[in-house]
Amino acid sequence: MKNKIIVLLFLFLGYITNAQWKPQGDKIKTKWAAQVDPNKTLPEYPRPIMERRQWKNLNGLWNYAIQDLGKTAPSKYDGQILVPFAVESSLSGVMKQVGAEKELWYSTTFSIDSGWKKKNILLHFGAVDWKTEVWINNVKVGSHTGGYTPFSFDITPFVKKGKNQKLVVKVWDPSNDGPQPRGKQVKNPEGIWYTPVTGIWQTVWIEPVNKKSITNLKTTPNVDQNSISIKADVVGAQEGDIIEITVFDGGKEIANEKAVVGENLDITLNNLKLWSPESPFLYQTKISLISNDKVIDEVKSYFAMRKISSKRDEFGIIRMQLNNKDYFQFGPLDQGWWPDGLYTAPTDEALKYDIIKTKELGFNMIRKHVKVEPERWYTHCDELGILVWQDMPSGDEQPTWQNKTYFEGNELKRTAKSEEIYKKEWAAIMDHLYSYPSIVVWVPFNEAWGQFKTVEITEWTKNHDPSRLTNSSSGGNHFQTGDILDLHNYPGPEMYLYDARRVTVLGEYGGIGLPLEGHLWRANDNWGYVKFKNENEVTAEYIKYAQILKNYVKSGFSAAVYTQTTDVEGEVNGFMTYDRKVDKMDFKKVKDINTEVINALNHK
The missing domain is CATH 2.60.40.10 (Immunoglobulins)
Structure with missing residues (x-):
């Protein structure tokens, strides 16, 4: 009888916890939003490329407060937030903006397993956007800047015996008021710009290790x-x-x-x-x-044993090679945004879903656009078999954009601080992701946004990791540096520049829009490069572009990137709706033509 009462008590407490949290807002959501459990939030091991048996997940409901910049820790919190979903997201249970004049505070408690007494305890954060300060039991144990890479602290000296440990986190994120890498985040989202992401957005966890x-x-x-x-x-x-x-x-x-x-x-x-x-x-x-x-x-x-390289073919064209064979890389621009979780997929199944659908479309590559994913995403790519071009998340301002000529003049004059932030975070991203074999191309700049010292940064990137190709500026101001000349053209493919000394690629094209009622982030002002009315029209237009691309493959393109995997907020040019509930093209027809495009390189 006593055991039954205890079980009922735990069930009741779980019910109370769930009752305190619910997704906020009336925006569309994915099917996985309903599977989010505050008592078991993203429970999977967060670092599969270096896995230990013992660990503890700290995701779940924490206290939060939004305060004016520069205030001391709050004496009273505003409510609860579901970690690791950004405070602006629906799944956080908060859905409030913060901005540069405010700071976001978190507080929670956790216990150390009794079997870990003689171990050192590491506290890990998967990613927090942007400046983080951390206290354990009222002692500040460290700080970190950078929104896209993990960091950890050895908290062993500050752990109290036999008690719950108090964890407090303070985050400041200036969004587009600062020069830091931020991708598509802006205070006032519209068009191709999206909702800010502030605070913890990847798993928080602890693990016991020996002193060695x-x-x-x-x-x-x-x-x-x-x-x-x-x-x-x-x-x-x-x-x-x-x-x-x-x-x-x-x-x-x-x-x-x-x-x-x-x-x-x-x-x-x-x-x-x-x-x-x-x-x-x-x-x-x-x-x-x-x-x-x-x-x-x-x-x-x-x-994995794989080699990425480039080599001149029998017609004098520099081709990308995979494992010493000419290989056409073809895939979607993948922004990794979610209507319910923003930067954070609601579940691991959801995180994996977009990669599975990309393979279903016949693609062999993904360009991860101005965002870095949680480590599990890259392991899914490794296991499923998809090549990855990894962008540096853009930040700061943009100089004059000149896409259709080689351009040797106008670049952004970043401040010394802005340049320092860029180099620190780009090096950290490359180091963090170095061992994931799916990644084959580094992209330091996108469309001249934040582009500065292009030759120097490209050579620095190449020297930092000579095992991969470097795409200096995808669709940006073109300098004759790095391994790749990358053109952007919307809506259809066009080869208006060609480089006989480097690989030439079509880094973005397409953007065929189809707004579907009931699956839109906003009721109107939805955006696509061209818009159509139904699946048949969109599929036909896609096939038309692919036929054009197929001819360019024979004459010089070695890779292409179609915009994009899913709709994102006001953009309606995805293969799928933003909530992932509708495939907007005939996937079988798309796969058939994609296979023809990829195989065109083998039938020059």
């Missing part, structure tokens, strides 16, 4: 030499400590190597299995830190 532990993995495949280079960073290591790496093909161990901490391990692989969108094979790994013959730390990871 693995902090990062960097994997670099070398297809030409049948080898994988793996570097494990370690904190607290001493002379004589060893890293052991075991490689698995499925459940079968195929390699085992050891090296002293700090050394790269270059592991040769026999009977190499290459990764591609058609065959996305991943090798699994176990990385162990050994001290005095004891395993002190252990993580699971994976890697």
Whole structure:
């Protein structure tokens, strides 16, 4: 009887918690919004490329307050917010704007599992936009700037024994009043500009580690030499400590190597299995830190053997190559926005859904547009088999935009502070995502927005990661630097420039609009480059553009990006509606013509 009462009490408390939270506003929502559970919010492990067995998710209902800039911590909070959904989103349960003159405060408590007593406790934030300060039990433990990369603090010295731990977070985000990277966020969204995203927008979690532990993995495949280079960073290591790496093909161990901490391990692989969108094979790994013959730390990871490069073909055209073969890359512009969660997908199934639909359309690539996704998104791309072009989220102002000529003059004169922010955050993004094999192209600038010191930044990007191609400015002011000349043209494909020394691509085209009543973010003022009235018309126009593109593939384009995966707020030019409830084109016909476009490179 007593056990039944306890179970009923837990169910009742869960009901009360759910009753306190509900999505806000009357905007459209995805089907996954109804599956969001405040007691189990985005429960999946947030860092699948370096996984430990023990961890604890801190997502859920926290207290929040919006205060004037510069005030002390609130004595009373405004209500509850569902972390990790941005305060402006419906799923946060708040749906309020903050702005540069205010600060967003969070407060919650958490407990440390009893089995973790002799461990160091790391507090992880997946991403917080933009400037974050963190307190544990009234002690400030650290701060961070940057809206797109994870950060963590070792909170061990500040944890109290046998008590709930108090966590307070303060966030300031100037949105488009500041020079920081922000993507499409603006205070007054309209047209191609969207709602601001302030505060925590990725999973918050803790994990126990030993004083000696693995902090990062960097994997670099070398297809030409049948080898994988793996570097494990370690904190607290001493002379004589060893890293052991075991490689698995499925459940079968195929390699085992050891090296002293700090050394790269270059592991040769026999009977190499290459990764591609058609065959996305991943090798699994176990990385162990050994001290005095004891395993002190252990993580699971994976890697893929793939090579991205470029080479002149028999007709003198510089082509993109995948695994040393000419390969036409074709995919949608993917902005990663959600009507209910804004930057944050409501569930992991939702996060994966857009990639699955992209594959269903016959594409082999995604251009991730001026946004960085949670780590699970990149693992889904690795597992499903999709190439990724990763944009740097744009910020600051835009100089004169000259798209149709080579342009060697007008660039943005960023302030020293703005330039420092850009370089710090772009380096952090590249370092953070380095080991995800699906990423094959870095894009520092989009359409001249924030474009400055183009040659210098492009060379700096290329030197930071020479294993990938660098697309210096997608559709922007064109300088003869980097690996790619990237043209934008709307609505249909056009090759108005060509570069005989670099890869030439169509970085954006299309934008065919179809507003569907009942699936619109706003009732009117919806936007597309061209608009049609039904699925048949939109599909026919898409096929018309694809036929034109097919001819350009033969004459020089090595990749193309269609705008876009889904409608986003006021934009109605997606393959799917913003709520993902309607496919707006005939997907089978689109897949058939997309396959023809991709195969056109093999039938020059």
